Each structure stands twice: as C-alpha cells, then as structure tokens.
Amino acid sequence: MTNIDALSWSDVKSSQFRLAILPWGATEPHNLHLPYSTDNLLSRAVSLDAAAKAEVKGVQAVVLPAIPFGSQNPGQTDFPICIHMRVETQKAILYDVVSSLKRGGINKLLIMNGHGGNNFNGVVRDLAVEFPDFLIVTTDWYKVVDARSFFTEPGDHAGELETSMMLHYYPEYVKPQETYGSGATRQFSISGLNNRSFWLPRNWQRVSEDTGIGNPQHASAENGKLFAEAVSNVVAEFICDFANATPDNLYR
Numbered sequence: 001m002t003n004i005d006a007l008s009w010s011d012v013k014s015s016q017f018r019l020a021i022l023p024w025g026a027t028e029p030h031n032l033h034l035p036y037s038t039d040n041l042l043s044r045a046v047s048l049d050a051a052a053k054a055e056v057k058g059v060q061a062v063v064l065p066a067i068p069f070g071s072q073n074p075g076q077t078d079f080p081i082c083i084h085m086r087v088e089t090q091k092a093i094l095y096d097v098v099s100s101l102k103r104g105g106i107n108k109l110l111i112m113n114g115h116g117g118n119n120f121n122g123v124v125r126d127l128a129v130e131f132p133d134f135l136i137v138t139t140d141w142y143k144v145v146d147a148r149s150f151f152t153e154p155g156d157h158a159g160e161l162e163t164s165m166m167l168h169y170y171p172e173y174v175k176p177q178e179t180y181g182s183g184a185t186r187q188f189s190i191s192g193l194n195n196r197s198f199w200l201p202r203n204w205q206r207v208s209e210d211t212g213i214g215n216p217q218h219a220s221a222e223n224g225k226l227f228a229e230a231v232s233n234v235v236a237e238f239i240c241d242f243a244n245a246t247p248d249n250l251y252r
C-alpha cells in the first residue's frame, strides 16, 4: 500500500518507504469539458499507478497528497477560481516537505508535475545546495513517453492527451464530446517565439477562445489507458532505480 490517503500509522510503521512522490498540479480552467482539477487528478493517478507497480517489484514509495495550485500564465488568472501560486510559495512548500521527510528518515523525493506552467528546476537546485544528502528529482509525467506514438495531436492543455487520460481515469468528470471546445490557438506574430528558441509566457486570453490549447476531438479512453500504462511503467522503473541511488553512487 502506497497511497497516503489510505495509510494509518500501523501501516507506516510496518512499511519501508524508500522515497516519497509529490504530485503537483494546478487549479485552472481546462477547455469547456475537463474539470479545473485535471492536473491534480492526473498527476496523482499516474503516481499511484507507478507506485503500485514499483511495490510489486519490491520498492515502496509513498504517494503524498497532490499540491493543488500551480504557476499560472497572465490572462489565465483573469478566469474565476484560477489560483496562481507564486514561485516563492511553491519553494516554501517544497522546503517544508523536504525538511519534514528528512526528519522522518526519508531522503528522496520525486516531484510528479502535471501542469505545464510549473517549473521546479531552480527551486530543486536551491534545495540541492541546501540539503546535499537529500535527492530531489522532478519530472513532467506527460513527457516521460513520446505522446506522438499514442495520439494524433497530443496538444498542450486540455487537448487529446489530457482528455484521453481523463476519459481513462475519471470519465465521470468529462463532459460529452459535443461540448468540447476546439482548443484552437493563435500563434505569435514573431517566429522566434513560435519555434520556442525564445520564450515568454503566453497570455491565455489572447491565445485561446475556450481556455484549451490543442484539439481534443480524437481523444479516447482506450488511448488514454495505453498511454497511462506506458507512462506508469517508465515511472515505476525509475522509482526502483532511484530508490537505490545515493549521492555517492549516482555517477558511474
């Protein structure tokens, strides 16, 4: 058992958790058909599947509750109940989670990010300097497997990938296909920004009509299931490798 929602102290004291997984999502509109909590639900679901597979291979990793607030783009935060969490707050949360895990004897954390606006690299680097014996890894679950082998157009936000995953894990939260917005997106007028050689956060009010980015029409529960399987297999394998890592044996 690896789901903190179901673990009591009697379970924890008889377990040997080698690492913790922290799903991290966002609270934001996801086109017209997916729930605001999509990123929280999916980052947690993928974490639970991966941890269950790792446990079968003999490695226990505890899945913490998802942090439900993400870093949001300008324009997005103008929508009602879209909650923007500042990087300073995210850093404070991570600092407290890492310090607490460390006191309790766990010295590894895998951040399972489910929201494109979150970027933990800088914060992880700061914490790596401050806690040299504590290993923190961050990953975007939707990037660990090449989505183009599973979907016609994966999309960025509430597109085919996310809609398929929600149809697989939480079909009861997905509105009927006839309600899907197109997810059509306006491009930048400067080519360097479109090819991502140069970056600035997109203004969501200006790039999307329905808050989606990417066409969800070809989404299916079947493809969501196949992708979820592939992602959780890769993550489970990583969990097993990471469980055996130490700051000393991390390099060949």
Ligand SMILES: [Zn+2]
Pocket (backbone or CB within 6 Å): 030, 038, 039, 114, 115, 157, 158, 162
């Ligand atoms: Zn999302």
